[in-house]
Amino acid sequence: MLDDFAVHGAVLRRYSRTVDRLTTDQADIVARFRAWLRAAGCAASTVRTYDTVAGEFLAFTGTRGGLAGLDAGGIDAFVATLAGYQAKTVEQKLCALRSFLRFAAGDGLVGDTVLGTVPAAKSTRQARIPSVWDPADVTKILQAIDRGNPCGKRDYAIILLITRLGLRGIDVKRLRFADFDWPGNRLSMVQAKTGHRVQLPLLKDVGWAVIDYIRYGRPHSDCPEVFLRHTAPIGPFSDQDHLHQILVKHARTAHVAVGEKRRHGMHSLRHTLATRLMEQGTPVEQIADILGHQSTTATGVYLKSSLGLLAECALDPDAPASEATR
Template sequence: MDATVAALGDIIVTALKDADYMQSTINQYRKSIKWLGVLAEEQDGQYTRALGKKFASMTVSPRTGKYSAQRRFDYGRLVCLLDSYVLTGTVDLSMRPRGLQKEFPNSPEFADLLDSWSQDMEQRGLARSTQTCLGGLACEYLRFLEAGRVSSWDAADGASVLGFLESLRDRWAASNMWSAVSSFRPFLKFTQRTDLLDALALARTKRHHDIIPMIDSGVERQVVDACQHGSVTARNAAITLLCLSTGLRACDIRSLQLKDIHWREGTIGLVQQKTGNPLTLPLAPLVLAKLAQYVLEDRPTSDAHEVFLRLKAPHVALSDHAAIYVIVNKVFHASGMKDMKVGTRSLRYNAASKLLQAGAALPTISAILGHAHTDSTNVYLSVDTEQLRSCILPLPGAGL
């Protein structure tokens, strides 16, 4: 096999073209291949994994003399493709996260404990996103202990729990600390350390429920018009209309599969990612029409089972809830709402509030939103101003 950078670079570019990558992306790869070829001149143009590692570490821009995140990403992804071909004979174009990889504890005891916790969550059938959240906090705590030179679980004490929570305040908003405590508690329960649970209770964090205002009916009409009249792509229109009309969570929209759409009945049926409960929802004619337009005309050819795919190659499922957030905001901006920032959470609140104003009973709203418990729907009562006014008691002597 010709292992020169030039030959391997041609193979990478051909694979990108076959996968229908955009020309601008291919040009960026060509640029990286060019600079790798310059570095490879010191070894007759031959590529080795050691050379790739050296190339990927060149993250400082010669122009500015500062760290370049773009250079790190461009060089790193090229080296991943080259290494995959050298090792397997195929170019692996699967998606990789941009962010830094999570660091795991070094202590064998902590590593085994974290592995046992992961297996327990898996066996209980927790959603993947829940496992990531709970496992991530457990991992961070164990790393925090190691930073304090504690490498034995028996040596962990209540002070370390409070110290760990305090360290989170640099990255977590005060209003989100309740979520951090709630996500950390299951791990401590799993370890059966009641002393650490007692220390966690001393944090006394409170849950904050912000009152999210409803979207003005005029704004909603503009967004629907933009979706209906082709101002945005069918994919983006379908996603936004699903958020507006059903209040589906971003994780459920992202994981919605083709088999979940029942075209003749005009419904979708899915298993919720957060609760694991089945949910069937009717679709408005416009939502169904945009879904059909996307699936029949615009959806890229792909083996993926998910409905909504990336527009750019590789044509795989959307990466996470952030992709849904970006799409929804693009639609709002295209409709003329350039100063608004909305996400699926605010549209979920909006859908619930509309149902409440229409006189729907809370159990009905709870069923539509797919809540595991009907009490979860009570938070939406805060936006029903007219109903709240009827609860006001007259002040004694107010007529004097």
């Protein structure tokens, strides 16, 4: 930390990712900012993320005279604390900061000129290539899970829900008994990221895996959530709990290599499903509905993860000009 302070002139945020205490006035500002975001129609995940960054920023400025004395130097000092984060995270935090300052300027908390001092972060969304699994490796991982014990039954059902239906990890953690329409073989749930309700077909293998866990693996609990932690205190997963280690554990059991350079968390199973559906010729609009994307632009990025699909997009340099421009 001292070395980082000597280089950047600030203690990097990675040493303090959460804000434990805010003053009453700061908490009130965050609450008003949260209401402002909701009134603007922001997604629940956006509100949650921007709310966190606003708290971090207020805690930081609180040690430098507060919002009233905020200037370009204060913005630069806060940005310096983001060193060490991945480019995507920096981009997200700067967007959140820009949004907060826009709210603060409208509320008379900061001057209008402060917003223009936030540096731009080059978007890397379209430059990234989604991490995907070889379908054979996914099969090996599923087959390696010991379904003879409660944790194995739970992990198998969780991985199958993400692999076959493309659910996000947070939606699996929040999944409730009421979300299942067993007679209709459907899963109907409100996505945490978008706040929109999606309906998905409850495939036979997925349904039986969930039933097997509920009947023979789930600890006794009155919690409405389907999936629980199996270590005391028994209860549902929190939003901060990560499912990544579940996948890594079973990948190692299956002797499937997990690379350090590419991400292979639970979310990459969604990438794998989307890529496979695209290779099978499923319309992009339908894939977007399955994954719960609000725009097909977000779905189109999976084109990059398949060499076969990219090859179909390539132009033949020897083809006549009239054909190449079709």
